[in-house]
Amino acid sequence: MDTEILSRIQFAFTIAFHYIYPPLSIGLGLILVIMEGMYLKTGKKIYEDMTRFWIKIFALIFGLGVATGIIMEFEFGTNWATYSKYVGDIFGSALAAEGIFAFALESGFLSILLFGWKRVSPKVHFFSALMVFLGSLFSAVWIVVANSWQQTPSGYHIVGEGLNARAEITDFWAMVFNPSSVERLLHVWVGAFLAGAFLVMSVNAYYIF
Numbered sequence: 001m002d003t004e005i006l007s008r009i010q011f012a013f014t015i016a017f018h019y020i021y022p023p024l025s026i027g028l029g030l031i032l033v034i035m036e037g038m039y040l041k042t043g044k045k046i047y048e049d050m051t052r053f054w055i056k057i058f059a060l061i062f063g064l065g066v067a068t069g070i071i072m073e074f075e076f077g078t079n080w081a082t083y084s085k086y087v088g089d090i091f092g093s094a095l096a097a098e099g100i101f102a103f104a105l106e107s108g109f110l111s112i113l114l115f116g117w118k119r120v121s122p123k124v125h126f127f128s129a130l131m132v133f134l135g136s137l138f139s140a141v142w143i144v145v146a147n148s149w150q151q152t153p154s155g156y157h158i159v160g161e162g163l164n165a166r167a168e169i170t171d172f173w174a175m176v177f178n179p180s181s182v183e184r185l186l187h188v189w190v191g192a193f194l195a196g197a198f199l200v201m202s203v204n205a206y207y208i209f
Contacts, residue, residue: 007079014072021065023188026140027196028058029133032113036126051129052117054200059114062106087167090156090175091146098142106135140188148181 001009032054039047073095076084084091112120112128120128155174156167169175 011072011075011079014068014075018065018068018072021061021068022136022139022143023192023195024061024199025058025065026133026136026189026192027194028054028061028199029129029136029196030193031196031200032058032129033126033133036129040122040126055113057199057203059110062110066107085166087150089166089168090149090153093169094142094146094149094175098139098146102135102138102142104135106132106139109135137189140192141185144185144188145176145178145181148184149175149178152179152181154178 032051035047035051035054038044039051076091109128109131112125113132116125116128153167155169155171155176155178157170158165159168160166
C-alpha cells in the first residue's frame, strides 16, 4: 500500500472512533439538563441521583471525545498537509471557532458540573449543565460548517497559482451558511439527541432486567 492509502486508513479509523463520542455528549447533555431541571422543579432525590450517575458517564464520553479529537486534528496536518495549506484559512478558521467559542464554554463549565455539587447553589449548578449542553451544540455547529464547506464550498476565492495557491474567505457568512450546512447540522443534532436517548434507555434496560 502507498502512503495515500495508509493515510486514508489511519484517518478513517481515527475519525470513525472519534465520532462516536461528540454526538453522545450532545444527546446526553440535553438529558442531563432535563434531569437536573426536574430535580430543581420537584426536589425529588431520584432526579438528583440520576443526574449524578449520568454526569460521570458524560465526563468519560467527553474525555474520550477530546483525546481522539486532538489526534484527528493533528492528522489534518500530518496526513493532508498540502490540503491543509490550501484551505487552511477557511477550514482552519471554523475549527478555531469551535475551540474558542464552543469547546472553551463546554470544558469551562464542565468543572462546575462535575465538582460543584456542594460548592455552588443548585441554580448555578443547573446553569453549568445548560452551558455545557449549549457548548456541545455550538461545537457541532462549527464542525459541521467545516465539513459542509468541503462538500459545498462558498464565500471564497483562490489566491496565487500553482503550489502557492490557497483559498481565502471573501464572505464569512456565505462560508458558514454554505448550501449544505444547515441541513447537515439539523441531521447531526437530531441524530445526537437520538444517540443520547438510546444510550440512557439501554443502560436503564440493563439495570431493570
